[in-house]
Amino acid sequence: MTKPCLTVENLVVTYDVGSTGFMGQRRLLHAVNDVSFEIAAGETLGLVGESGSGKSTAGLAILRLIDIASGKVRLGDTDVVAADRAGMRALRKRMQMVFQDPYSSLNPSMTIAQLLEEPLIVHANFPAAERRERVARMLESVGLHAGYAARYPHEFSGGQRQRIAIARSMMLHPELVVLDEPVSALDVSTQSQILNLLKKIQGESGTAFLLVAHDLAVVRLMSPRVAVMYLGEIVETGPSARVYDEPRHPYTAALISAVPFPDPERQRKMDRIILGGDLPSPLSPPSGCRFRTRCPFAMDVCAQQAPPRVPIEGGGYAACHLHAHGPKLGGASLNGFIHKQKMVVTE
Amino acid sequence: MADTPLLQIKDLSVQFPSPHGFLTVVDKVSFNVARNEIVCVVGESGSGKSVTMQAAVGLVQPKGGRITSGSVQFDGNELVGMGNRQLNRIRGNSIGFIFQEPMSSLNPAYTVGEQIAEVVRRHRGASRADAWKRAIESLDRVHIASAASRVHDYPHQFSGGMRQRVMIAMAIACDPKLLIADEPTTALDVTIQARILELLRELQRDTGMSVLFITHDLGVVADIARHVVVMYGAQVVEAAPVDELFKMPRHPYTAGLLEAMPQVALERGHDPIAIPGTVAQAHAWPSGCRFNPRCRYRVDGPCTTVPLQLEPLGASRVRCARADELNLADQPAMVNA
Numbered sequence: 248m249t250k251p252c253l254t255v256e257n258l259v260v261t262y263d264v265g266s267t268g269f270m271g272q273r274r275l276l277h278a279v280n281d282v283s284f285e286i287a288a289g290e291t292l293g294l295v296g297e298s299g300s301g302k303s304t305a306g307l308a309i310l311r312l313i314d315i316a317s318g319k320v321r322l323g324d325t326d327v328v329a330a331d332r333a334g335m336r337a338l339r340k341r342m343q344m345v346f347q348d349p350y351s352s353l354n355p356s357m358t359i360a361q362l363l364e365e366p367l368i369v370h371a372n373f374p375a376a377e378r379r380e381r382v383a384r385m386l387e388s389v390g391l392h393a394g395y396a397a398r399y400p401h402e403f404s405g406g407q408r409q410r411i412a413i414a415r416s417m418m419l420h421p422e423l424v425v426l427d428e429p430v431s432a433l434d435v436s437t438q439s440q441i442l443n444l445l446k447k448i449q450g451e452s453g454t455a456f457l458l459v460a461h462d463l464a465v466v467r468l469m470s471p472r473v474a475v476m477y478l479g480e481i482v483e484t485g486p487s488a489r490v491y492d493e494p495r496h497p498y499t500a501a502l503i504s505a506v507p508f509p510d511p512e513r514q515r516k517m518d519r520i521i522l523g524g525d526l527p528s529p530l531s532p533p534s535g536c537r538f539r540t541r542c543p544f545a546m547d548v549c550a551q552q553a554p555p556r557v558p559i560e561g562g563g564y565a566a567c568h569l570h571a572h573g574p575k576l577g578g579a580s581l582n583g584f585i586h587k588q589k590m591v592v593t594e
Numbered sequence: 595m596a597d598t599p600l601l602q603i604k605d606l607s608v609q610f611p612s613p614h615g616f617l618t619v620v621d622k623v624s625f626n627v628a629r630n631e632i633v634c635v636v637g638e639s640g641s642g643k644s645v646t647m648q649a650a651v652g653l654v655q656p657k658g659g660r661i662t663s664g665s666v667q668f669d670g671n672e673l674v675g676m677g678n679r680q681l682n683r684i685r686g687n688s689i690g691f692i693f694q695e696p697m698s699s700l701n702p703a704y705t706v707g708e709q710i711a712e713v714v715r716r717h718r719g720a721s722r723a724d725a726w727k728r729a730i731e732s733l734d735r736v737h738i739a740s741a742a743s744r745v746h747d748y749p750h751q752f753s754g755g756m757r758q759r760v761m762i763a764m765a766i767a768c769d770p771k772l773l774i775a776d777e778p779t780t781a782l783d784v785t786i787q788a789r790i791l792e793l794l795r796e797l798q799r800d801t802g803m804s805v806l807f808i809t810h811d812l813g814v815v816a817d818i819a820r821h822v823v824v825m826y827g828a829q830v831v832e833a834a835p836v837d838e839l840f841k842m843p844r845h846p847y848t849a850g851l852l853e854a855m856p857q858v859a860l861e862r863g864h865d866p867i868a869i870p871g872t873v874a875q876a877h878a879w880p881s882g883c884r885f886n887p888r889c890r891y892r893v894d895g896p897c898t899t900v901p902l903q904l905e906p907l908g909a910s911r912v913r914c915a916r917a918d919e920l921n922l923a924d925q926p927a928m929v930n931a
Contacts, residue, residue, distance in 0.1 A: 297783035404872050434638040434873065435810065436888075439854040439866035446865070461783065464856035468866065505788035507813035508857055511836045514817045521792060522785045525753045 250323070251285040252422050252455040253309065258282045258318035260301070260308045264530065275316075276529050278304040280479040282318075288422070289449065291456040293470030293487065295463055297502070299526050300476040306425040306459045310342055311335060322423060340370045343416035347428035349408030353400040359386070359411055360396035366418045381418065388451070389414045389444060406437035410444065417448060425457045430465060442469060463506050467491050472563070475499045478529060478537040485563025493580035495557070495565035498538050500581050518586050536568065546573050598670075599626035600772055600804045601650070606664030606674075608642075608649045610657075614877035620646050621828040622664070624904070627772065627821075632798060632805040634815045634836075636851075637825035640873050643808050644776055646825070651689060651774070652681045669771055687717040690765030694777040696757035700749040706733070706760045707745035710767050717768045732763035736793060755786035759793070766797060773798075776808045791818055812851060816840060824848050827874040827884030834910035842923045844912040847885045849922035883915060891916055 260279040279301040286292045296302045307313045309320055311327060320327040322341055330338055346352040353362060363382045367373050373381070383393040389410040400408055409429065416424050429445070430438040442465065449456060460466050466473055467487045474484040475498065483496035494500040501520040508514060524541045527533055533540050539549040548568050555571065556564040559578050570576045574584055608620035620642045627633045637643040648654050650666045652673060666673040669688065673681065685691070693699050701709060710729035714720050720728065726745075733741035736759040749757055758778060765773055775794065779787040795818060798805050807818060815822055815836065822839045824832040824847065832845040843849040850869040852858050859866035871888040874880060880887050882898040889897065896915035904913045914920070 297785060406872065435812075435851055436638060436854050436869035437872070439856070439859070440868040440870075442856070443865055443868060462856070463784075464860060468856040468860055501785055505784040506857070507788075507791070507811070507817035509812040509816045509852060509855055510840055511816040511819075519788070521788055525755065 250288070251321075252288040252290070252323065253286040253457070254319070254321040255285070255305075255309060256283050256319040258305065258308060258320065259316045260304050260313065261316040274530060277479055277532070278529060279308060282476075282479075282481055284474055284481070284484065286423070286455045286457060288455055289453040290472070291449065291458055291470040293466035293473040294457060294459045294476060295461065295466045295473055295502075296476035297461060297526070299478065299529065301479040301529075302459045302461075302476050303427055305476070306344070306427050306457055309457065310344055310425055311338075312344070336370075340366075340419045341421050342423040342425070343419070343421040344425045344427065345409075345412050345416050345429050348432050349405055349412050350400075350432075352412055353408060353415075355400050358397055358399055362400075362411065363396075363415055363418055366415065370419055385414045385418060388448065389417075390440075404437075405433050406440055409433065409441050413441075413444065413448065417452060417454070420452060421454055423455045423457065425459065427459045428461065429458070431460065431462060438465070445469065463491070463503060475502065478526065478532055480537060480566070482538060482567070483563070483565045485559055485565075486561055489559070489561055490563070493582055495559055495570070495576075495578065495581060496538075496567045497542050497544055497569070497581060499565075500585060501543075520585060536566075544569055544573070548572050599667075600629045600669055601627040601806065602665075602667040603646070603650055604665045604667075606646065606649060606666060607662045608645055608654055608659055609662050610645075610654075610659045612877065616660075617876040618662070619659075619828050619876050620649060623825070623828075623830055624664075625823045625830060625833055627804050627806050629771075629804055630798075630802045631820045632795075632807060632818055633821045633823065634807045634809060634819035635823045635825060636809055636812060636815050638810055638873055640875070641825040642828040643825045647774055647776060647806065647808055651685055652676065652678070683717070686713055687768045688771045690768070690770035690773045692758070692761045692765050692773070692775045692778045694780050696754070696761045697749065699761055700757065702749055705746050705748055706752070706763075710745075710760075710764045713764055714767050728767055729763075732767045733760070735766065735797065736760075736763045738763070755782055755789065758782065758786075758790055762790075762793065762797070766801070766803075769801065769803075771803055773803055773805045774808075775805060777810070778807075779814065780809070780811070787814075794818065812840075812855060813857065824851075827879060828876060829884060829913060830904055830911070831885065831913045832910060833904070833912075838909045842908075842910075844907055844910050844917050844920075844922065845885075845914050846889045846891050846920070846922065850888075883913070891920055 258279055261275040261277050264274045264276050282305055294302045308315050315328055360382050363385060364378050367378050382396055386393050391410055430441050458466060458469050470487055473487045473490050474481045477498050483490060483499045490499060491503060494503060501522050504519045520543060522541045527540055535551050536549040536554045539545040554566045554568045556566050557570040557578055558564050570578055604624045606620055606623045607618060609616040609618050623646050635643045649661055661674055707729045710732055711725035714725040714728045730741050730745050733745055738744055738759055752760060779790050819836045822834055822836050823830055826847050832848050853867040854869055856866050869888050874884050883902050886892045886897045902913045902915055904911045907917050
């Protein structure tokens with residue numbers, strides 16, 4: 248791997264939920280727990296999980312939009328965690344974010360030109376004519392007419408606003424953009440327009456993307472590599488095709504089998520893992536493996552020890568005891584094992 | 595009686611006031627829901643799918659809407675023009691409802707047991723004790739563990755998925771003949787959605803009730819529907835049995851929705867094929883076919899001049915001037931326009 252654009256090592260993010268606990272102890276909620284990954288220049292890593300998985304918190308922490316409790320984050324050679332005010336200001340140019348809701352992330356009282364110019368004014372020193380030209384060029388490259396620059400956000404549809412938000416994030420040619428659920432507020436027919444646009448922009452700019460999303464198909468489509476999160480931890484990571492087609496972690500398998508495929512015949516025949524119970528409170532996560540309370544294959548060892556990160560051929564790992572205990576899958580795909588159980592219900 | 599459809603919506607049109615005058619947001623919509631079946635109405639925001647359902651059960655007038663034509667026959671009764679007192683006897687009783695946001699449909703100040711029992715007392719005239727027993731039974735039927743004690747809990751004490759189960763328990767407490775579910779799983783995580791869909795399938799199978807399920811997600815449609823109604827621009831553009839619809843979509847909009855799905859694109863090995871442009875708006879319907887400005891099969895004349903009718907074609911009904919000649923099944927990857 249060439250020099251990574253982003254390196255995250257043992258990232259921990261905690262929320263202080265006050266000292267209401269027994270004897271007035273401070274209670275810390277571990278929203279992100281010991282998360283590590285790298286993203287190469289120009290690459291997309293998908294961070295996928297359900298609500299409460301910590302995926303959005305991880306994205307925000309990497310940009311230092313919320314505090315990091317411990318761990319390392321480096322953008323290129325720059326230490327993000329240690330950066331002071333001036334250092335952070337310089338870093339902001341190099342990493343940007345696109346939010347889920349294009350209705351609330353654009354200031355309604357600014358024109359499109361003002362919105363797009365703002366980063367240029369704050370971080371660079373271009374003459375007005377140069378700024379205007381850059382705005383016009385950026386609008387065209389996100390598929391909007393340059394003449395729209397004088398309009399206000401409310402004059403645009405959701406999809407168009409998301410194009411504007413993407414344009415704004417790209418104005419300073421950042422090395423990394425964190426995309427937090429960039430299409431989940433949009434209708435299906437508009438979603439794919441934005442996904443194709445993001446691919447095009449990345450091809451032209453070589454910007455690395457961290458794509459945070461709950462939609463597995465969106466993540467697979469956009470990201471050659473994926474990390475699956477559950478209750479603050481990465482349970483499985485690797486090349487997307489392998490993780491999706493031959494999952495090594497029961498949570499990954501459950502997540503994939505839960506997404507209905509638009510083919511009724513296939514839906515009727517599919518092996519499904521239906522997860523019982525609810526997501527445990529992150530204030531008191533289960534001992535050992537955090538997924539064990541909902542895992543249809545949980546064994547005694549799962550409550551006693553944290554699962555090892557079993558390396559998988561082709562890159563990545565799965566954090567699961569099944570590979571060393573019980574069926575001893577030894578890094579093999581779960582598919583055959585699940586098929587034997589037919590439809591697995593843990594209610 | 596047994597073979598007449600449970601719900602027959604015919605030529606239903608609804609208007610709402612707007613700065614542009616009264617706008618037709620449901621335009622001559624017709625479809626049936628047979629007994630003992632699940633029908634999905636699918637469409638994007640603004641397609642009119644939710645308003646159709648609300649109009650059918652008399653819920654648009656309080657919001658300022660008006661029904662300008664059509665009839666809604668439910669189990670032998672005409673619902674259009676029926677008084678509120680009579681409608682109230684049907685709604686919550688022989689027609690149950692579940693909505694997207696369970697938290698906003700439950701009263702936070704009452705226990706879930708009180709709320710379910712209230713419905714039963716009101717519609718069935720049951721005694722307090724019987725209604726309470728019924729509440730526990732209902733929670734049990736939706737697989738809420740230790741129903742007898744959880745019946746005393748308040749809505750906030752349930753997780754999102756469990757709250758949706760409580761809503762379903764309330765909706766089925768009076769053994770409805772029809773359950774109307776408006777995007778009931780849209781706000782839920784996929785693993786929770788899978789369980790709610792499984793539960794609805796099971797309840798439908800066990801009770802023989804009909805389900806009218808409104809969604810924007812074709813994956814959910816494939817999972818749960820027997821019949822599908824596709825809406826675009828306030829009209830039904832295609833209606834078909836579920837296998838037919840996915841194997842052989844007849845309307846370019848249906849085919850376009852499928853091609854735009856990342857899952858389908860991945861399967862077929864191409865980038866998702868976006869539908870160009872934006873959804874048609876009620877104040878500016880295009881002339882001719884409402885989908886024509888976004889349709890890659892449009893020909894000037896047949897598609898752009900006269901309004902099109904919903905015509906039978908094989909097992910489907912379709913509103914497309916070129917339905918006879920187009921083959922939209924498994925289109926090969928095409929270059930994005």
